[in-house]
Amino acid sequence: xxxxxxxxGSLRADAARARLFEAAVAAFAxxxxxxxxxxxxxxxxxxxxxxxxxxxxxxxxxxxVISRAGHEDTLALVREGRAATSDPxxxxxxxxxxxxxxxxxxxxxxxxxxxxxxxxxxxxxAEIQELRRRIDREMxxxxxxxxxxxxxxxxxxxxxxxAVLSLSIDxxxxxxxxxxxxxxxxxxxxxxxALRIVGATGGPSSxxxxxWSSR
Amino acid sequence: xxxxxxxxGSLRADAARARLFEAAVAAFAxxxxxxxxxxxxxxxxxxxxxxxxxxxxxxxxxxxVISRAGHEDTLALVREGRAATSDPxxxxxxxxxxxxxxxxxxxxxxxxxxxxxxxxxxxxxAEIQELRRRIDREMxxxxxxxxxxxxxxxxxxxxxxxAVLSLSIDxxxxxxxxxxxxxxxxxxxxxxxALRIVGATGGPSSxxxxxWSSR
Numbered sequence: 001x002x003x004x005x006x007x008x009g010s011l012r013a014d015a016a017r018a019r020l021f022e023a024a025v026a027a028f029a030x031x032x033x034x035x036x037x038x039x040x041x042x043x044x045x046x047x048x049x050x051x052x053x054x055x056x057x058x059x060x061x062x063x064x065v066i067s068r069a070g071h072e073d074t075l076a077l078v079r080e081g082r083a084a085t086s087d088p089x090x091x092x093x094x095x096x097x098x099x100x101x102x103x104x105x106x107x108x109x110x111x112x113x114x115x116x117x118x119x120x121x122x123x124x125x126a127e128i129q130e131l132r133r134r135i136d137r138e139m140x141x142x143x144x145x146x147x148x149x150x151x152x153x154x155x156x157x158x159x160x161x162x163a164v165l166s167l168s169i170d171x172x173x174x175x176x177x178x179x180x181x182x183x184x185x186x187x188x189x190x191x192x193x194a195l196r197i198v199g200a201t202g203g204p205s206s207x208x209x210x211x212w213s214s215r
Numbered sequence: 216x217x218x219x220x221x222x223x224g225s226l227r228a229d230a231a232r233a234r235l236f237e238a239a240v241a242a243f244a245x246x247x248x249x250x251x252x253x254x255x256x257x258x259x260x261x262x263x264x265x266x267x268x269x270x271x272x273x274x275x276x277x278x279x280v281i282s283r284a285g286h287e288d289t290l291a292l293v294r295e296g297r298a299a300t301s302d303p304x305x306x307x308x309x310x311x312x313x314x315x316x317x318x319x320x321x322x323x324x325x326x327x328x329x330x331x332x333x334x335x336x337x338x339x340x341a342e343i344q345e346l347r348r349r350i351d352r353e354m355x356x357x358x359x360x361x362x363x364x365x366x367x368x369x370x371x372x373x374x375x376x377x378a379v380l381s382l383s384i385d386x387x388x389x390x391x392x393x394x395x396x397x398x399x400x401x402x403x404x405x406x407x408x409a410l411r412i413v414g415a416t417g418g419p420s421s422x423x424x425x426x427w428s429s430r
Contacts, residue, residue, distance in 0.1 A: 031249045170382070197411055
């Protein structure tokens with residue numbers, strides 16, 4: 001085998017894995033993890049069940065791959081938003097804008113990522129839970145730093161941080177394409193709500209009725 | 216058959232239906248609607264599959280019965296909270312306190328009620344969606360009345376009302392018994408967050424750092 005035939009083979013395997021990934025997302029979203037068979041996924045990806053097993057040991061491994069990719073994307077997004085500025089108000093606005101619009105835009109895959117965790121095997125679940133803890137910790141740290149800097153007013157930073165993430169995650173349940181708000185609008189609106197939840201006392205707001213916009 | 220034997224038969228049927236209801240909630244919560252068989256539910260209720268069909272035509276009908284009961288309870292809770300006072304701040308505090316603590320306390324059944332709607336048959340789904348519209352409308356009206364009374368400050372009452380309900384519904388996803396907060400604490404804390412989301416400018420708060428508590 002030459003290097004170029006090896007490269008083509010590798011590209012084909014990548015393409016097959018991408019098809020399986022998309023097919024599994026669609027199938028899990030429609031029928032749930034437990035209601036989906038590997039045969040369903042293989043058929044939707046235009047493969048035989050045997051071909052699926054060349055790429056993934058099991059249906060659960062596919063769920064894990066989807067879940068890990070989703071959580072890694074989300075953690076990166078939160079870290080980038082925090083790194084963009086040292087101002088907690090600006091950080092919260094950017095992180096929530098990106099986090100909320102991501103969940104609205106990708107409501108099908110984020111639904112699986114957030115609602116099928118109990119189907120993961122213990123080792124896989126532990127890896128995902130560690131990613132979730134890191135995401136939670138970033139938000140806790142952001143809120144705590146805002147309180148310490150005197151720009152957020154809350155006696156319950158942990159509740160506030162939990163609520164800010166929870167609000168966006170729930171978009172995966174109810175958001176539908178073509179509804180009242182685009183993902184970009186949801187991002188802006190939820191950033192305003194997050195600033196209210198943490199009791200932000202400064203910074204610009206896109207809501208003219210926000211408590212701090214007239215100061 | 217005498218009246219008393221008829222009454223005993225009716226009580227037995229009620230008890231059987233209650234057992235099936237509980238068994239279906241547990242099974243759907245563990246394996247999802249599509250991953251659960253009528254045989255699983257019947258076995259968990261200590262019945263034969265044939266006995267199950269004496270009470271419910273299908274697994275889907277059981278899901279509908281669970282979903283309808285959950286939504287009717289929630290609508291009643293919201294209406295009672297609104298009827299308790301004419302003050303929008305007091306209404307929001309009571310409704311969110313009850314709504315959030317209900318979702319924390321009953322996180323297993325509220326998970327099914329909120330996440331398995333797509334498995335309902337069209338006629339059943341329409342009935343549930345009408346109940347959801349009524350719940351949404353109660354919250355929209357509450358927020359709009361608060362804005363009109365000048366005690367809530369938001370240019371986005373629809374987003375605020377959606378967010379307030381969404382935040383509590385997401386408890387069904389993440390809340391676990393024995394965690395950091397009891398259902399009663401969650402109720403109090405979420406009522407404070409709801410007042411922040413709508414930009415409440417008056418009324419007592421249990422959060423000493425709330426923007427209005429020092430006024």
